[in-house]
Amino acid sequence: MQAAATTHAMTLPQRLKDAFSVAFIALLLGIPMIGLTTTDEGGTALKVLTRWPALALFVAICFVGRLALQVVREALARRRARRPAKAPAQAGSSRLLTVIGWAGVGAALLVPVAFSDNRYAVDLATTVLIYVMLGWGLNVVVGLAGLLDLGYVAFYAVGAYTYALLSTQLGWSFWQALPVAGGVAAFFGVILGYPTLRLRGDYLAIVTLGFGEIIRLILVNWTSFSGGPNGISEIPRPGLFGYNFTPPGSEHSIADLLQIDYSPMQRLFFLYYLILALALLTNLFVRGMRKLPTGRAWEAVREDEIACKALGINTTHIKLAAFAIGAMLGGFAGVFFAARQGFISPESFTFSESAIILAIVVLGGMGSQMGVVLASLVLVLLPELGRDFAQYRMLLFGAAMVLIMVWRPGGILAHRAPTLVYTGPKGDQA
Amino acid sequence: MSRQALLSVENLTMRFGGLTAIDDLSLEVPHKAITGIIGPNGAGKTTFFNCLTGFYKPTSGSVVMHHPVRGPVRLADLPSHKVARVAQVVRTFQNIRLFANMTVLENLVVAQHNALQKASVFSLAGLLRLPSYRKAADQALERALSWLTRLKLMEFVNHPAGALPYGTQRRVEIARALCVNPILLCLDEPAAGLNPKESAELNELLLYLCREEDVSILLIEHDMSVVMNVSDHICVLNYGRKIAEGAPADIRVNPHVVKAYLGEDDLEDDMAAAGA
Ligand SMILES: Nc1ncnc2c1ncn2[C@@H]1O[C@H](COP(=O)(O)OP(=O)(O)O)[C@@H](O)[C@H]1O
Ligand SMILES: [Mg+2]
Numbered sequence: 001m002q003a004a005a006t007t008h009a010m011t012l013p014q015r016l017k018d019a020f021s022v023a024f025i026a027l028l029l030g031i032p033m034i035g036l037t038t039t040d041e042g043g044t045a046l047k048v049l050t051r052w053p054a055l056a057l058f059v060a061i062c063f064v065g066r067l068a069l070q071v072v073r074e075a076l077a078r079r080r081a082r083r084p085a086k087a088p089a090q091a092g093s094s095r096l097l098t099v100i101g102w103a104g105v106g107a108a109l110l111v112p113v114a115f116s117d118n119r120y121a122v123d124l125a126t127t128v129l130i131y132v133m134l135g136w137g138l139n140v141v142v143g144l145a146g147l148l149d150l151g152y153v154a155f156y157a158v159g160a161y162t163y164a165l166l167s168t169q170l171g172w173s174f175w176q177a178l179p180v181a182g183g184v185a186a187f188f189g190v191i192l193g194y195p196t197l198r199l200r201g202d203y204l205a206i207v208t209l210g211f212g213e214i215i216r217l218i219l220v221n222w223t224s225f226s227g228g229p230n231g232i233s234e235i236p237r238p239g240l241f242g243y244n245f246t247p248p249g250s251e252h253s254i255a256d257l258l259q260i261d262y263s264p265m266q267r268l269f270f271l272y273y274l275i276l277a278l279a280l281l282t283n284l285f286v287r288g289m290r291k292l293p294t295g296r297a298w299e300a301v302r303e304d305e306i307a308c309k310a311l312g313i314n315t316t317h318i319k320l321a322a323f324a325i326g327a328m329l330g331g332f333a334g335v336f337f338a339a340r341q342g343f344i345s346p347e348s349f350t351f352s353e354s355a356i357i358l359a360i361v362v363l364g365g366m367g368s369q370m371g372v373v374l375a376s377l378v379l380v381l382l383p384e385l386g387r388d389f390a391q392y393r394m395l396l397f398g399a400a401m402v403l404i405m406v407w408r409p410g411g412i413l414a415h416r417a418p419t420l421v422y423t424g425p426k427g428d429q430a
Numbered sequence: 431m432s433r434q435a436l437l438s439v440e441n442l443t444m445r446f447g448g449l450t451a452i453d454d455l456s457l458e459v460p461h462k463a464i465t466g467i468i469g470p471n472g473a474g475k476t477t478f479f480n481c482l483t484g485f486y487k488p489t490s491g492s493v494v495m496h497h498p499v500r501g502p503v504r505l506a507d508l509p510s511h512k513v514a515r516v517a518q519v520v521r522t523f524q525n526i527r528l529f530a531n532m533t534v535l536e537n538l539v540v541a542q543h544n545a546l547q548k549a550s551v552f553s554l555a556g557l558l559r560l561p562s563y564r565k566a567a568d569q570a571l572e573r574a575l576s577w578l579t580r581l582k583l584m585e586f587v588n589h590p591a592g593a594l595p596y597g598t599q600r601r602v603e604i605a606r607a608l609c610v611n612p613i614l615l616c617l618d619e620p621a622a623g624l625n626p627k628e629s630a631e632l633n634e635l636l637l638y639l640c641r642e643e644d645v646s647i648l649l650i651e652h653d654m655s656v657v658m659n660v661s662d663h664i665c666v667l668n669y670g671r672k673i674a675e676g677a678p679a680d681i682r683v684n685p686h687v688v689k690a691y692l693g694e695d696d697l698e699d700d701m702a703a704a705g706a
Contacts, residue, residue, distance in 0.1 A: 285557075292556040293546040296532075300540045303529035310483060310521050311541045311610050312514030418533045422575065422587045 010070065019066040026062035030055045097370055097417070104373060108276055112269045122268045126275055126340065128380045130333055133279040135360040135372035136286055137329030142358065143367035144286075144295065145322035146302025148205040151192070151212025152357050155185045155327035157219060157349035159334025164232040164344055165225075174238035174339050178332065185331020186324040188215075193323030197316055200305075212354055219346040231345025237267065238274060238339045271340050278336060282329050283369055289325070291419045298322050299367075299419075363404050365411025374412050378404075435496060436461040436614060436646050437482075437519075442491035444477055444670075451477040453670035455491070459614070464640050464647045466661030466678075468654075470690060474670040475650045476524055479616050482648075483521045484510035495519055497613065515544055520612035522603045524619045524650075530592025534583060534602050537591050538574035541609035546570055577605045581635065597628040604635070614646045615639070621653035629656055636660045658682065666690070 010018070035055040038046040108129075115121035134156060141149045162181035166172040172180075192211045196204055219226045226232070289295040297318045300308050308315050338344045360379055364371025382400055404412060437459035444452040451474045459465050467475050480486040482493055482505055493505040495517040503517040514520050529537050539546070549566030550556035556563045578584050581601050586594055591602055600620055607615060617636075621629050637660055639645045651657040657664065658678045666674040666681060668690040674681055681687055 288557050289553060292553050293543050293550050294553050296536065296540050297543050297547075299532060299536075300529050300543075303531060304527045306485070307523070307527035307529065308540075309485075309510040310514060310523070310527075311543065311606070312511050312520075313540070313543045314511045416531055418536060418588065420533070420535055420539060420571070422535055422571075 010074075015067060015070055018070065019063050022066040023059050023063040026059050027055070030058050034058050097413075097415070101370060104370075105280065112272055116265070119265065119268060122265070122272055124381070124384060126268070126272045128376050129272070129275040129279050130337060131357065131360055131376040131380055132373050133275065133282050133333045133336075134330060134357045135364065135376055136279065136282045136369060137326050137333065138357050138361050139367060139369070139372055140286055140289070140298070140329065141322050141326035142361050144290065144302065145298040145319060146366075147319060147322060148201060148208070149323075149326070150205045150209035150351075150354055150358065151215075152208075152326070152330055153349045153351070153354040154192070154212040154215040155188060155330035156334040156337065156353070157215055157346075158185045158188050158327075159331030160338035160344050160349070161219065161226060161232070161334075162331070163335040163338045164235045167236050168232060168234065174236070174335070178335050181335045182328040182331045185334065186328035188331075189323040189325075189327025190320055192327070193320045197319055209351065209354075212349075212351060216346050216349050219349070227345070229345060229347075231343060231347075232338075233343040235338050235342050235344065237342060238271070238336075240270065271336075275336055275340075278332060282332070286329075287369065294318065294321055296419055359401065363401065363411055365408075365413040365415070367416060368411060368413040371411050371413035434461055435459060437648075438492075438494045438496070439482075440492050440494075442478070442481060442493060443489045444474070444481055444486060445489045451670050452481065452488075452667075455667070455670070455672055457665055457672065457675070459646065459648055460663065462640065462644055462646055463662040464636060464649055464660050466657040466664040467648065467650045467667065468652070468657055468664060468681075469667035472669075473667040475667055476618055477670075478667070479521055479618055479648075479650065481506065482513070482616060483519060484508050484513040495614065514610055514612075518611060518613040519616065520607045520610045520614075521616035522600075522607050522618055522620065524622065526596075526599050526603055528591040528599055528603055528606070531590055533588050534578070534586045534591050534594070534605075535571075535574055535588060537602060537606050538577065538609045539570050541606045542570040542573065574609060577608050580638075581605045581608075596623045597625065600624065600628075600632075601635070608639075608643075608645070612645060614648060616648045616650075618650045619652060620649070621651055621656045624653075626655075629653055632656060633660050 035051055037049050037051055039049055041047045108125075111125045112122055115125075134152070137155075138149065138152045141147050141152070159181045162184045163172075163174070163177040166177045166180065167174070192208065196207050199207060220229055222228070286295075290299075297308065297313055297315075298321075300313065301315055301318050301322075305315050308318070337348070341348075356379060360372055360375040363378070364373070364375035378400060408414060435458040437457075439455055439457040439459075442452055442455040443450065453474075455474075455478065467478065469475055477486065481488045484505065488506050491506075495503045495505055497503050497517060500516065505513055505517055505519065508516060529540060532540070546566055549563045551563075575584070575587070578587055581604065583598070583601060583605055586598060586602070591599065594602065600623070604615075604617065604620065620636075621632050624632060633656055636647060636649065636656075640647055649657060649661065658681075661678055664674075664676065664678055664681045665672055666684075666687050673686045673690055674684045676684070
């Protein structure tokens with residue numbers, strides 16, 4: 001990767017040598033993975049088959065692909081070298097982002113209209129929005145404060161279980177439980193944050209990963225509290241002002257109240273708009289925080305913690321605030337998740353969820369709000385689209401991740417908008 | 431040095447395992463003056479700053495800041511952020527530590543974090559954009575702009591700090607430290623990497639800060655043309671010990687100092703150049 005940054009081109013023998021070594025590795029890996037396969041002959045025996053032509057094709061593709069990659073990389077490096085040095089904050093590109101952002105909000109508002117009889121599409125859009133909200137929440141910790149958190153799903157779980165328990169055990173409504181669950185998740189954020197204050201980078205990642213697993217294992221094993229592996233079911237769905245999206249005739253039915261025909265799609269639409277509103281509020285909140293002292297200090301801690309201390313900033317408070325606020329937002333998303341599913345179990349809160357949320361933040365471009373949306377679309381929709389050719393689904397998924405990281409190592413949108421721009425003696429700050 | 435000392439260092443010792451980086455150092459830093467700290471590489475100058483500013487806990491000895499309002503403050507008892515906030519002792523770093531991806535203006539506003547955070551009341555007043563917070567934010571902006579103007583940095587106000595030329599970054603780091611409102615400003619090799627013209631400008635800046643802005647300065651410097659010309663008083667360290675102390679003219683001819691520096695390649699040339 002680094003070699004691509006230096007612009008001098010490789011000579012032909014160097015190129016061939018490089019491509020040969022790649023092809024050789026492909027051959028080594030390909031013999032067990034492609035060259036040999038087994039078929040079930042019936043009975044107890046498996047028969048080993050060889051597929052040398054397929055292997056040869058694979059190695060050849062790797063060889064040619066590597067040569068092509070070299071050419072593309074050099075072209076990119078030349079282009080990069082020609083580009084002028086980093087200019088001061090361009091107002092133009094952030095204005096474009098604002099326009100795209102509003103267009104995105106408009107499109108999101110229209111999803112239920114456009115797919116009014118497509119249950120699957122609305123459900124999928126709701127899932128995308130949950131990940132967008134989680135991505136925006138984790139962005140506070142990872143993107144802004146620069147604290148690598150591999151256990152974010154723990155706070156999602158805390159939010160979900162808090163709502164599930166409060167509603168099934170104590171009869172709390174969605175709206176009553178929402179702030180409390182956010183507060184509980186924030187508390188867990190501080191519990192995770194406090195012992196990890198001195199850690200950075202890889203070490204922090206490992207501890208947060210462990211924290212996520214501890215929460216999950218507690219949920220699995222403390223059966224009397226959390227229902228163990230069976231989870232908690234019959235979690236009430238969210239209502240609106242005390243009315244529920246239930247068939248006519250049942251208690252507090254909105255269909256009865258408004259004298260409209262009942263359709264199960266109504267509840268889906270409501271859930272969709274609910275998560276859209278929650279996600280947009282999250283976005284507004286994080287955007288606002290970024291321009292406040294705490295938010296600026298998050299970025300400063302990410303850039304240089306020692307310099308922060310030398311300037312009198314209590315980095316302990318700043319990091320704890322990042323953990324608490326990130327956790328609170330994850331907790332809100334968890335409440336919504338529990339209310340939407342009606343059933344939760346520890347299986348929904350495995351490490352792979354944390355990994356996907358982190359991938360959304362990193363692929364999107366650390367700290368970029370719009371990048372999170374794009375990455376959520378890619379990471380949630382791509383596996384769905386891939387369902388038609390199920391066996392290549394993960395391959396497609398992996399290839400997309402690799403491509404994005406090669407194409408844009410800083411994430412899809414690596415652009416950082418300044419929080420404060422001086423525009424002239426009388427001009428006020430943006 | 432009976433004239434009201436600003437900072438009194440007494441018997442300061444800092445050991446790293448078997449290595450004594452600072453050995454029984456006593457020093458008085460006067461008020462409203464520039465005090466130079468020189469010494470060969472590895473003499474313990476940066477370690478001294480780290481002990482002052484709470485980054486290292488000294489093995490023994492004491493450092494007391496005689497704060498004009500708060501009275502004596504024992505620096506070695508404070509965590510580093512309180513050294514800046516309570517004692518108003520602010521430092522820069524030998525290897526520049528700017529917030530590279532943030533703009534110059536943002537760097538200077540972050541330095542005013544504590545005042546702004548107080549006005550934002552745990553971000554509530556800030557999120558609601560209450561007038562009290564807006565006023566504080568405007569003041570912070572004004573203060574940042576005024577230092578940028580005084581340090582001739584206005585043309586870079588919206589530039590990402592990390593993309594600036596080296597000499598400019600050094601000045602931005604000083605401007606950022608000034609936004610913390612220091613009584614004692616500790617500069618760790620501010621002339622390192624500057625060209626002669628920039629060094630001369632740095633001289634002027636340091637004299638201006640000390641004479642006009644009433645900032646006392648503790649200056650670690652290798653560049654003799656800077657340290658000999660601006661310091662009121664110089665302390666020389668070698669292997670963690672103070673080997674000489676006095677006015678620049680005395681230091682230049684002090685036999686201990688010349689001997690300590692003999693191993694160093696071009697000091698005598700430097701000294702001659704500074705004297706010329
Ligand atoms: N954190 C540390 N751990 C161990 N040794 C250190 C540490 N910091 C500084 N030293 C040692 O202390 C001595 C003085 O270093 P320093 O203060 O950086 O010198 P300088 O005068 O060049 O700024 C050096 O020998 C250095 O290796
Ligand atoms: Mg040093």
